[in-house]
Amino acid sequence: MSLLLIAAVAGAGATAGWLGSLLGIGGGVFLVPLLNAGLGFDFRVAAATGLMTVIATSSAVSANTAGRNLINLRLGMVLEVASAFGGLIAGYTVERLTKHTLSLIFAIVTAAIAALMVTRLDKRNVLAADVDPGPLGGRFHDDDTGREITYQVKRLPLGMVASLLAGAVSGTLGIGGGILKVPILNAWCGVPMRAAAATSALMIGVTAAASAPQYYARGEINPPIAAAAVLGVMLGSRFGLWFSGRTRVKWLKMLMAVVLAAVSILYFRRALS
Amino acid sequence: MTGERPESRATLDGLDRLEARLGHLLRTGVMSAAACLGIGLIAWMVAEGPLSRAILTIGLVILMVTPLLRVIVSLVAYARMRDWFFVTTTVLVFVMLLLAWLLRP
Numbered sequence: 001m002s003l004l005l006i007a008a009v010a011g012a013g014a015t016a017g018w019l020g021s022l023l024g025i026g027g028g029v030f031l032v033p034l035l036n037a038g039l040g041f042d043f044r045v046a047a048a049t050g051l052m053t054v055i056a057t058s059s060a061v062s063a064n065t066a067g068r069n070l071i072n073l074r075l076g077m078v079l080e081v082a083s084a085f086g087g088l089i090a091g092y093t094v095e096r097l098t099k100h101t102l103s104l105i106f107a108i109v110t111a112a113i114a115a116l117m118v119t120r121l122d123k124r125n126v127l128a129a130d131v132d133p134g135p136l137g138g139r140f141h142d143d144d145t146g147r148e149i150t151y152q153v154k155r156l157p158l159g160m161v162a163s164l165l166a167g168a169v170s171g172t173l174g175i176g177g178g179i180l181k182v183p184i185l186n187a188w189c190g191v192p193m194r195a196a197a198a199t200s201a202l203m204i205g206v207t208a209a210a211s212a213p214q215y216y217a218r219g220e221i222n223p224p225i226a227a228a229a230v231l232g233v234m235l236g237s238r239f240g241l242w243f244s245g246r247t248r249v250k251w252l253k254m255l256m257a258v259v260l261a262a263v264s265i266l267y268f269r270r271a272l273s
Numbered sequence: 274m275t276g277e278r279p280e281s282r283a284t285l286d287g288l289d290r291l292e293a294r295l296g297h298l299l300r301t302g303v304m305s306a307a308a309c310l311g312i313g314l315i316a317w318m319v320a321e322g323p324l325s326r327a328i329l330t331i332g333l334v335i336l337m338v339t340p341l342l343r344v345i346v347s348l349v350a351y352a353r354m355r356d357w358f359f360v361t362t363t364v365l366v367f368v369m370l371l372l373a374w375l376l377r378p
Contacts, residue, residue: 003318006314006318052333052336052337055336055337055339055340056303056306056307056336058299058340059299059300059302059303059336059339059340060299060300060303062295062296062299063296063297063299063300063303064296065296066292066293066295066296066299067289067292067293067296069289069292071292073288073291073292073295073347074288074359077347077359077362077363077366078362080366081362081365081366081369084366084369084370085369087373088369088372088373088376091373092376135358205299205339205340205343206340206343206344206366206370208340209337209338209339209340209341209370209373210369210370210373211373212337212373213337213373213374214373214376216333216337217377221333223313223317223326223329223330223333224313224314224317224329226310226329226333227310227311227313227314227317227329227332227333228314230306230307230310230336231307231310231311231314234303234307
């Protein structure tokens with residue numbers, strides 16, 4: 001393994017982390033194709049590396065968000081029962097999937113993420129009226145409006161199903177899967193956007209930790225490669241956060257949706273070949 | 274679902290303290306993992322061998338175990354609050370994370 005390859009992996013990690021934090025989605029969906037299609041790693045090695053960066057991103061982001069009441073710890077733990085179960089099952093069954101099946105699943109998921117990014121370009125907080133938060137709801141201070149926001153969680157079973165699917169996708173493809181459940185929590189379960197994003201960021205760490213040990217046991221985590229990717233993603237996302245305050249991300253979201261659509265087509269072709 | 278109403282002061286304070294504690298835990302976990310991975314990677318580039326491999330492995334294991342520790346700390350906090358619904362929930366998550374290490378194909 002050459003130093004050049006290590007540098008390329010770190011560069012891929014930095015790019016993915018930068019894009020991920022700028023767009024408010026995890027960088028995994030960019031990192032996995034960069035490692036697999038770009039640098040030629042086996043899909044499962046790329047996914048295993050992606051999972052390690054997902055855990056690092058989850059811990060780093062949640063450490064920074066903690067203390068602002070945005071993370072709904074109790075809702076997160078309930079949903080983690082479903083997402084960790086999905087991750088555990090996926091980590092266990094992924095080795096039975098062929099490369100073609102994995103490519104097909106990845107193609108479908110990237111197409112879905114691209115579509116979600118375009119349709120949710122202008123989503124802001126859904127501001128709930130003052131309500132009794134109930135056992136799973138929460139309240140936090142919204143810096144944008146200066147108001148105290150209280151919300152109640154609705155349609156919990158739907159949130160559980162979304163978390164189960166996001167967990168299974170995460171464990172199969174090595175991405176965080178936050179963008180698959182945040183819109184559902186926000187649109188149908190009554191969780192304001194920022195609380196949904198913060199809770200999801202905490203959840204993806206536990207979800208990835210339910211499948212990563214199985215990749216590790218199969219020898220699919222290559223230590224120097226994983227280290228380079230994790231450090232790259234951490235540096236890249238720090239840079240992205242520092243940037244996101246001063247750039248308009250709308251055009252970037254459009255551009256990246258196009259890139260993801262292209263990635264999706266690439267993987268559809270791989271699945272069919 | 275739970276015996277105690279969530280807006281009671283004691284529960285809210287308990288959750289605030291838990292959130293702050295988890296924040297510290299996650300920061301410590303990810304920073305010590307990153308330090309091991311950085312040192313290990315440099316050691317690996319200088320001389321590939323058992324030492325560099327061990328440092329890298331320690332870093333990766335710290336990274337993977339941090340979410341598990343987060344769940345254990347939450348479990349203790351909910352037990353102290355006597356919030357049995359969330360104790361049960363947290364135990365379920367804990368068991369699944371443990372199975373991830375123990376289940377072998």
